[in-house]
Amino acid sequence: MKENSLWKDAFRRLTMDKWALGSLIIVLIYSSVALLAAMGIIAGDWAKEVGASNMAPNGDHWLGTDIFGRDVLSKVLRGTQIAMSVGLVTSLIAIPIGVVLGALAGYFGGWVDDLITWLYTTFSSIPNIMLLISITMILGKGIFAVYIALGATSWVTLCRLIRGEVMKHKEREYVQAAGAIGGGHFRKLFLHILPNVTHIVIINTSLQFQFAIKSEVILSYLGLGVQGEPSWGTMIDDAKLELSRGVWWQLAGATTAMFLVVLAFNLLGDALRDSLDPKLKGK
């Protein structure tokens, strides 16, 4: 019998699924592109005029140029950085809020649960995109507003899932056993229950990530997102007018980039659920 942790086990199962492995590789490529773009190593000169206006794709410019003669591929790569940063920052805001509130609500129950449940049902009853629009209106346009708006709305699902899972686990005997050896609430909740629900966080983050990316594109398309930087959303917006003149490459570049990463995150989310969720284990 080998010494196998549950995580190692899950990772082994994940890598055995070729769709999951492919998705993981795509996500890693996008992340590296985003990181390199953020450091200015690639696509740093996206704003430079490199050729004639609206050049079709060719050997020098694989995705052609836009109306100002800027390289579309560089814009797509720069847009990747924006999209991935939105996904990342949103997760960094949503995970702590969702996990802490969900855990507290599930563990303590009573009025704590009532309060937190009230909070998230209120948030989830407002149509998502309307809330996003109103937050960007208040905070002003720009990438920072997009971070806050998405972070503030996307903790709700995670909170609900964690709450249910914690409620289930707190009745388990291993938690009672922790109480019987003298462990307090903090120990029971954060050292015993939370490690047993982290798979929910991981699965949810994977799905949340692509939702954040899509939302950023929509907000930018509506002109509420990033300003003065290329985004897949603004590129699709630009393409509205260009398409009639037969300029299709800007639209194709932005949508393909978005399509691939959203698909990859979705597949990865499903695969993570299959490999991490103990309920489906041994299937």
Added chain:
Amino acid sequence: MTSPLLSVRNLVVEFQTGEGITRAVNNVSFDIPAGKTIGIVGESGSGKSVTSLAVMGLLQKPAAKIPQGEIIFNGQDLLKFNDSQMRAIRGNQISMIFQEPMTSLNPVFKVGDQIAETIRIHRNISNKEAWDRAVDLMNQVGIPNPALSAHKYPHEMSGGQKQRVMIAMAIACEPKLLIADEPTTALDVTIQKQVLELLHKLQQQYKMSMMFITHDLGVIGDIADDVVVMYRSNVVEQNKAQEIFYTAKHPYTKGLLACRPKLGANPRRLLTVSDFMDDQGVEKHVSPERVVVFDKEQEKEKSSEILLEVKNLVTQFPIKGGFFGRTVDHFKAVNDVSFTLKKGKTLGLVGESGCGKTTLGRSILRLVEPSSGSIIYNGKDITHVYAEELRLLRRKMQIIFQDPYSSLNPRMTISEILTEPLNIHNVGNSKQERLDMAKQLFEKVGLKLSHLNRYPHEFSGGQRQRICIARALMLRPEFVICDESVSALDVSIQAQVLNLLLDLQEEFHLTYIFISHDLSVVNFIADEVGVMNGGKIIEMDKASSIYKNPKEAYTRALLSAIPKGEVKSDLSSMV
């Protein structure tokens, strides 16, 4: 003699796992004659359930392979049947009862519909006829008020009733062969007895053959004609039931017979399979002092000091009702219980599920808050201590839970689990010192040091219960509550754990409260026994006296329900 109804010949079943091929059933052969019952006995993992699934054609393919063997049913080899041919046989000519009645019924359908469905699949009859037949079957399996009960949903029935419904479904099409896979393991002893009697009656009535699978040789003495003993994927012994019970030949069978505590006299430590054979399966000579009957009465008083006194303890739970979920009434799970427990002694609490014995245990440890009454521990009233004082108290009082699968955190290694109590209470100066203490106990409970960094799922049930015991003892408590701590284990493992508990009691001068539904186990381990029913202790006496002259009718019923571990007299006289 006519040919047998079912004949399994040289059956081999293999499973493809991540680590290679495991052979779960190795060259197994046995016959089930028409109208007879055979018992297949063995511990978890011995291949007995896999054999039954192979007969039903329910093995998960492609993970499971049958490279060799024949399963001849009614003259035809079932292994050559395709899926649709098997479906026609399953539930119709061969049917099966599973271990867990709680999860084997679909919770969203009425039980009557579920029985009727089985009939409609195999018989071309109208819904009305099927329903009437279902009601008739429910009557036959002894469910009170069948016409009304057929409209009930599974959650409205007790465990025993659900198992009766499962039996009704299994016999709905009057099968020629009934496979019962541990049908009574999840049930209380009194219900177990009723279900066994029912199965025996139905088997006679319908002239069925029955294949009864169990880990407890004691259970099948009453109903089996022949017994097949399986050990590590092989059949080690098969014979007529009375031969097995009175002149067992294989050391494993002898071990299985000896490890179940008897109601009367027992040796000081229970005999286990390892007394009869070594790891390689070579027979050993049982040392004579191991079988000397031990008389608790003769033992001198360990102490007369009172450790725990419980006075008029009541624990009640609110019953919510009405539109706004108001508390309309209270359910008294523990109702006015009083007793005293001396240092170094063991108090056994017996009763059926729902009698309040578990709540009583948890109330004493203050894991559940008692509503009134008092708990005096070592001369101090602990009913109303809180926070730091309660935390310190936890060092002295520990609990070992029933289910070794859910009481260990799956995300922690064993060394983390064992050192955690020390961390909480700041025992030991360094990480290394704590680890050393954990190692010491880990060896003491009989586990290998090299396994200390493994996770709980890599251990068997018996090993996990040993880990739970080690964890409970890490803080060197004086007082331990064992809540059904051996109920989830096979009898052969149960004996080992009971022996371990007694060894540890002697070494660490522990005081136990031992909670169980099995009177023979309690009688073996406890000095005094309290019988609980409806939240009250209805009878309390020395263990030997309870067994010899029970005063209450309820106690007598509990006693008579225990499998005797011998062949029924009327069966043996038939031969």
